[in-house]
Amino acid sequence: MYYVWVCPKCKSHSQITYITRADQKTTGCQNCKKRIDIRKIRILGSFDDRNDAVTLRSALHAQVTGPLGSIESGEIFKEIIKENMEKNEKQMNAPKVPKKASPDKIIENIIKKNGKTSLDQIVKCCMEEGIEKEKTVQMISKMLYAGIIYEPSKKVYDIVK
Numbered sequence: 001m002y003y004v005w006v007c008p009k010c011k012s013h014s015q016i017t018y019i020t021r022a023d024q025k026t027t028g029c030q031n032c033k034k035r036i037d038i039r040k041i042r043i044l045g046s047f048d049d050r051n052d053a054v055t056l057r058s059a060l061h062a063q064v065t066g067p068l069g070s071i072e073s074g075e076i077f078k079e080i081i082k083e084n085m086e087k088n089e090k091q092m093n094a095p096k097v098p099k100k101a102s103p104d105k106i107i108e109n110i111i112k113k114n115g116k117t118s119l120d121q122i123v124k125c126c127m128e129e130g131i132e133k134e135k136t137v138q139m140i141s142k143m144l145y146a147g148i149i150y151e152p153s154k155k156v157y158d159i160v161k
């Protein structure tokens, strides 16, 4: 777990410490080098992901050095932490990978875009979408059978209107 905290001694240096052991008792300030009792530090955020900890620390630094900066005013940090947590939550709820169009939709779109399209052209476009030739050919047969496309001339396909 990554903890973002501010040194109680020098108070101007927020830092990230990675604590794995539950029995770890002290940590060192990267700025004033003081050994600090972990139980006494004010944890401003704890994160599984280091990037999230870095985001919060960057926000803290901006606050600390900015005109509103006051390390004593916990309100600022509460706001930042809240914002950060909400952001994390949103990211976690968001779908990780955008849903990919199914192969038949991809083929349909290729033919719609090009008009009468040769098999080679369809295969080439499908390859660019990560669909293997075999799969494309199979899908074309299915679409022919389903009456979605037809074959106006040999190995040339068009959408059934």
Ligand SMILES: [Zn+2]
Binding pocket: 007, 008, 009, 010, 011, 013, 029, 030, 031, 032, 033, 034
């Ligand atoms: Zn310090």
